[in-house]
Amino acid sequence: xxxxxxxxxxxxxxxxxxxxxxxxxxxxxPVWKDSIAVACSVKHIGENGELGLGDNxxxxxxxxxxxxxxxxxxxxxxxxxMYAFSSFSSIDPAMTVTLVYILIYxxxxxxxxxxxxxxxxxxxxxxxxxxxxxxSLALLRILTISPxxxxxxxxxxxxxxxxxxxxxxNQKKYLLLILITVLNLALIHQLSLVxxxxxxxxxxxxxxxxxxxxxxxxxxxxxxxxxxxxxxSSGNNPLDYxxxxxxxxxxxxMSNLLPAHPIWEHPAILGYFLSIFGLFGALINLFTKKSPxxxxxxxxxxxxxxxxxxxxxxxxxxxxxFLFFLFLPLSLLAPIFFVKISGAxxxxxxxxxxxxxxxxxxxxxxxxxNFLLDNYNGxxxxxxxxxxxxxxxxxxxxxxxxxxxxxxxIRNDQKYGTFLPYLYNGNVxxxxxxxxxxxxxxxxxxxxxTYSYSGQSANPTTVIGxxxxxxVINTEDDEKEFxxxxxxQRQVLYEMxxxxxxxxxxxxxxxxxxxxxxxxxIWRGKPESQIYANTSxxxxxxxxxxxxxxxxxxxx
Amino acid sequence: MLQxxxxxxxxxxxxxxxxxxxxxxxxGVYNLxxxxxxxxxxxxxxxxxxxxxxxxxxxxxxxxxxxxLTIHLVFTLRKRK
Numbered sequence: 001x002x003x004x005x006x007x008x009x010x011x012x013x014x015x016x017x018x019x020x021x022x023x024x025x026x027x028x029x030p031v032w033k034d035s036i037a038v039a040c041s042v043k044h045i046g047e048n049g050e051l052g053l054g055d056n057x058x059x060x061x062x063x064x065x066x067x068x069x070x071x072x073x074x075x076x077x078x079x080x081x082m083y084a085f086s087s088f089s090s091i092d093p094a095m096t097v098t099l100v101y102i103l104i105y106x107x108x109x110x111x112x113x114x115x116x117x118x119x120x121x122x123x124x125x126x127x128x129x130x131x132x133x134x135x136s137l138a139l140l141r142i143l144t145i146s147p148x149x150x151x152x153x154x155x156x157x158x159x160x161x162x163x164x165x166x167x168x169x170n171q172k173k174y175l176l177l178i179l180i181t182v183l184n185l186a187l188i189h190q191l192s193l194v195x196x197x198x199x200x201x202x203x204x205x206x207x208x209x210x211x212x213x214x215x216x217x218x219x220x221x222x223x224x225x226x227x228x229x230x231x232x233s234s235g236n237n238p239l240d241y242x243x244x245x246x247x248x249x250x251x252x253x254m255s256n257l258l259p260a261h262p263i264w265e266h267p268a269i270l271g272y273f274l275s276i277f278g279l280f281g282a283l284i285n286l287f288t289k290k291s292p293x294x295x296x297x298x299x300x301x302x303x304x305x306x307x308x309x310x311x312x313x314x315x316x317x318x319x320x321x322f323l324f325f326l327f328l329p330l331s332l333l334a335p336i337f338f339v340k341i342s343g344a345x346x347x348x349x350x351x352x353x354x355x356x357x358x359x360x361x362x363x364x365x366x367x368x369x370n371f372l373l374d375n376y377n378g379x380x381x382x383x384x385x386x387x388x389x390x391x392x393x394x395x396x397x398x399x400x401x402x403x404x405x406x407x408x409x410i411r412n413d414q415k416y417g418t419f420l421p422y423l424y425n426g427n428v429x430x431x432x433x434x435x436x437x438x439x440x441x442x443x444x445x446x447x448x449x450t451y452s453y454s455g456q457s458a459n460p461t462t463v464i465g466x467x468x469x470x471x472v473i474n475t476e477d478d479e480k481e482f483x484x485x486x487x488x489q490r491q492v493l494y495e496m497x498x499x500x501x502x503x504x505x506x507x508x509x510x511x512x513x514x515x516x517x518x519x520x521x522i523w524r525g526k527p528e529s530q531i532y533a534n535t536s537x538x539x540x541x542x543x544x545x546x547x548x549x550x551x552x553x554x555x556x
Numbered sequence: 557m558l559q560x561x562x563x564x565x566x567x568x569x570x571x572x573x574x575x576x577x578x579x580x581x582x583x584g585v586y587n588l589x590x591x592x593x594x595x596x597x598x599x600x601x602x603x604x605x606x607x608x609x610x611x612x613x614x615x616x617x618x619x620x621x622x623x624x625l626t627i628h629l630v631f632t633l634r635k636r637k
Contacts, residue, residue: 267618272576272580272614272618273573273576273577276573276618276621276622276625279622279625280625280628280629283629284629284632284633287633340628340632341566341569341628343632344562344563344565344566344628344631345563345566346563352566352567352570355570355574356570356573359573359574359577359578359581360573360577362577362581363576363577363580363581363584366580366581366584366585366588367580367584369584369588370583370584370587370588373588
């Protein structure tokens with residue numbers, strides 16, 4: 001027991017370092033789109049006592065309002081559990097939710113250790129299994145992008161642990177626990193439910209015990225009924241909902257934004273050492289007659305590989321989502337590699353094995369840290385203003401009056417413009433270049449014209465300090481509705497366009513005076529940065545690496 | 557004889573894994589020190605796996621390792637029979 005505690009303690013220290021170091025280096029609190037969405041939902045439940053509809057609800061995080069909230073059909077138990085956790089915390093829901101997800105990541109690593117211990121009864125092998133799982137890019141990616149799936153991984157590990165206990169003791173209570181866990185999965189993470197149900201059904205059929213053959217059917221039937229009843233109770237037709245979900249998943253899969261990765265890229269995605277050891281372990285496992293849960297592991301591996309590459313058959317179901325489940329069987333089968341390789345070294349196996357373990361921990365760890373750092377830097381940007389941006393706006397607040405208006409632009413890869421109304425004390429005018437994928441009354445120049453939108457965009461646009469409803473553009477009707485909503489404001493948009501791209505024109509200067517524009521915030525590398533650099537009417541008063549602030553000096 | 561070959565293969569695997577780990581650690585430290593993160597966030601969304609992850613040296617070492625492991629797998633399975 002004492003040895004277990006020591007190993008788990010070291011394991012958690014390493015995991016905390018891997019998850020925390022990139023955060024420390026990037027200097028940003030790890031806040032991501034989906035954890036913000038959950039936080040938003042948690043806040044909604046707290047204020048209204050029920051799950052929300054996912055529209056127009058803003059969460060305040062660090063003085064920034066973020067418009068993204070799940071509706072009640074999206075992982076409802078995930079939302080409720082997170083609300084339960086947050087109700088014990090006095091800090092902001094966004095921070096609580098992120099910290100709880102990091103905690104679940106640590107629980108997953110510990111769970112892998114405990115399941116591996118059940119399989120191999122060796123501390124160092126269980127430890128290695130857990131390290132490979134904890135540093136797998138599949139798990140780290142889920143931690144940063146879709147942390148809600150962490151619940152799914154944790155529950156799958158709980159199911160595996162119960163399966164092993166059932167195999168050992170033949171006690172029915174473990175089957176009951178599996179059933180309860182599967183029911184939980186139906187409302188907490190449906191994709192995990194699909195993957196584990198398929199593996200469980202095939203496994204139970206394979207052990208051919210008449211008494212337990214009913215189990216897989218109960219599992220599937222109960223989970224489908226539970227999910228269906230929930231969807232029905234929330235006012236939707238379950239069949240419609242499921243078809244819509246499949247359509248949505250396949251539409252995203254077809255998008256160029258989410259390319260399918262060929263099989264030779266899998267080691268880079270799952271982690272090199274995990275892939276090598278896991279593949280070897282899985283193959284040995286396949287050829288071993290009495291190996292525990294062989295059918296379960298291989299059902300999961302083959303199903304996930306099939307779904308990952310389903311695009312070859314013309315189906316697109318966001319294949320990479322299935323690929324990530326592979327880290328579970330691979331990390332739990334990886335120790336077989338060490339058992340076999342130590343056989344080849346004979347009595348002198350201790351040192352080579354120690355070298356491999358230490359090197360694989362170091363290499364996997366640094367790969368994971370790099371991956372997380374990239375993700376923290378890349379993914380926090382769309383949802384949080386950078387330190388540089390905050391400092392610029394603080395400077396602006398110190399050097400302007402509340403009546404001064406600021407003009408700026410936003411676009412799809414720099415959404416900070418949307419935060420300006422919350423950070424700046426005065427009025428703001430934001431030219432929403434982000435939305436215009438089609439020219440309106442005026443033409444765009446250069447790259448600005450070639451904007452294509454993502455179906456998932458939902459950002460608020462501020463025009464003269466007024467927040468317009470964020471739009472989710474999924475269909476042509478949504479697009480028409482969105483464009484028509486700007487009909488009334490074409491003149492204002494035209495004036496903003498003139499001020500932004502033709503500030504020297506006499507017409508533009510009329511508008512600058514009309515709206516009391518005193519400052520213009522310009523992003524480096526955008527066409528307008530050149531335009532403003534060459535005007536005598538605008539004086540550069542603030543400059544950092546990516547932001548410049550110009551002051552309009554020719555105010556009447 | 558076969559046992560000896562298996563041991564030599566195991567030593568080669570060990571050497572291959574050391575080289576692979578060395579390359580990954582070097583690339584990782586280089587990235588951290590230089591701040592040259594090329595994948596700009598999530599490679600799945602940016603349609604790029606970073607240069608770090610596409611390193612030909614890493615890919616080739618991995619490939620050689622897989623060949624050595626296949627040989628080891630054959631030895632292991634043969635022994636069982």
